[in-house]
Amino acid sequence: MQYSIPRGTYDILPEDSPKWHRVIAEFRKLVEAYGYAEIVTPIFEQAALFERSSGESSDVVKKEMYRFTDRKGREFALRPEGTAPVARSYIENRMDIGSSYTKLYYLGPMFRYDRPQAGRYRQFYQYGVEFIGSNNPYYDAEIIAILWNYLTGLGLKKLHLELNSVGCSVCAKEYDKALRDYFQPYLNQLCPDCQERFERKPRRILDCKVKECGDIAKKAPIQLDYLDEPCREHFSEVQHYLDLMKIPFIINPRIVRGLDYYTNTAFEVIYEGIGAQNALAGGGRYNGLLNQIGGKNIPAVGFAGGFERLFLSLNEEKITLPGPPFPEVFIITIGREAQELIIPYLNIIRVKGIYAEYEPDRASLKAQLKAANNSKAYYALLIGEEEIKQKSALLKNLESGEQKLYSLEPISDLIKTIQNKEL
Ligand SMILES: [Zn+2]
Ligand SMILES: [Zn+2]
Structure with a gap:
């Protein structure tokens, strides 16, 4: 099903x-x-x-x-x-x-x-x-x-x-009377709904979607003349x-x-x-x-x-409205240890309101870099063997290719750089 x-x-x-x-x-x-x-x-x-x-x-x-x-x-x-x-x-x-x-x-x-x-x-x-x-x-x-x-x-x-x-409601009475006078001769040509409307609410006939009623209503008196x-x-x-x-x-x-x-x-x-x-x-x-x-x-x-x-x-009018946002930073980890290191910081980064993407399903560096580029992220943040040793991460501007190593403790410098797009 x-x-x-x-x-x-x-x-x-x-x-x-x-x-x-x-x-x-x-x-x-x-x-x-x-x-x-x-x-x-x-x-x-x-x-x-x-x-x-x-x-x-x-x-x-x-x-x-x-x-x-x-x-x-x-x-x-x-x-x-x-x-x-x-x-x-x-x-x-x-x-x-x-x-x-x-x-x-x-x-x-x-x-x-x-x-x-x-x-x-x-x-x-x-x-x-x-x-x-x-x-x-x-x-x-x-x-x-x-x-x-x-x-x-x-x-x-x-x-x-x-x-x-x-x-x-006062001037509507006058107008309804004028409408009844107008529609009276056509009463038999109106649809059954409009025949019913004729007595109670002749103005509704003007609204009718049936073609015959619409044609007859074209020359009906208008409310503006009866205000x-x-x-x-x-x-x-x-x-x-x-x-x-x-x-x-x-x-x-x-x-x-x-x-x-x-x-x-x-x-x-x-x-x-x-x-x-x-x-x-x-x-x-x-x-x-x-x-x-x-x-x-x-x-x-x-x-x-x-x-x-x-x-x-x-x-x-081909007016473009915003589409989904691109990540500000895409996290790339090589191996389990790198993952263990960065996940606590990833949390902090997101709580600061930075849109950070991470796809732990992809194992190889190549696959992760490709995903980062496809996501149109502004930065990639890489954590490999060297970075683990130094408790740091490599921030890379994916457009210019510029990169710089940031210490994770304290993480405030890295966050500031990402927020202000300083690199
Ligand atoms: Zn009035
Ligand atoms: Zn009708």
Whole structure:
């Protein structure tokens, strides 16, 4: 029996993990400069949390969630997204007390039972930020700026930012009415899902992936024409702040975020060149969410993006990220006695943070030297008969060929030389 990885998942292999470390480190560095702190929530939550937050008609809940019942019959789900768990934790831990706003970021795997394709997996890794506690449009712009600065900071160029407003619950009523008026004559041509959406959530028809529905929806009225005064004002302020921050954007009235809790600002960063799945990240304001899952009426705004598509884009632009590191020193021993001598020091060298490689399987000097060169190590450290007698080791710069004998007692000189690449 040979086991294989579940469909729609992948291993992060050792040659790729330095790239992961890098994009994650850049993300942490940037968001921390904006004052965000990391929050880590469990990978599974009560299934009802996601049902309640995304609206039961949403596709994520209906078809894509990994749901399971535990041994006591409780209903859980692997998290399909990060915002609802963060909101749950915010409410449960009373983060609203004592500060007027809270800035949170998260990193981690999410799960959706979706059809796997390029850049789209069933277990996917997300980065996201949530700003909770203010309806000020400044924060919408700041959130967008973080995302834009992160992606462009990694070196990506072929991307653009699309912005829209989906209004609030008040102006949504007007808009829903306009949509029903528009879709009414086509009702029979819509797919069964959309026929169901027509009464309850006509905006969902705009999101439908069925071609006939998409064609009909092309000429549907847009939300921007139905914004009430406060929402129009909010939208224009967001644009004003983005201008001040020098973040370029275009307005795309067709952005409808997939989840029910979004209000006002909605945005996506689109990558021009990885096919149909071209949104690198997206987000928006979700003033309705906290209240919807049992908290107070607290406004919030955030975004999330996936690392998988980010890597596709980085590859597309041939942006090189670090590969695995090379050893700083490769230890070579001739015979058992040399080994006995160096192993205690090898420990000390590694504890000092020096990447030292040692392969005791190889016996001959020639084989060990070859391994050292193949590893692209900076130095080799040789211990042979002569060195044993003198309790010393021969340090050799593998590129220049320069070498020098170092006493092992004390070992500080040798360590200093390796750390500062002095030889
Ligand atoms: Zn409104
Ligand atoms: Zn449809």
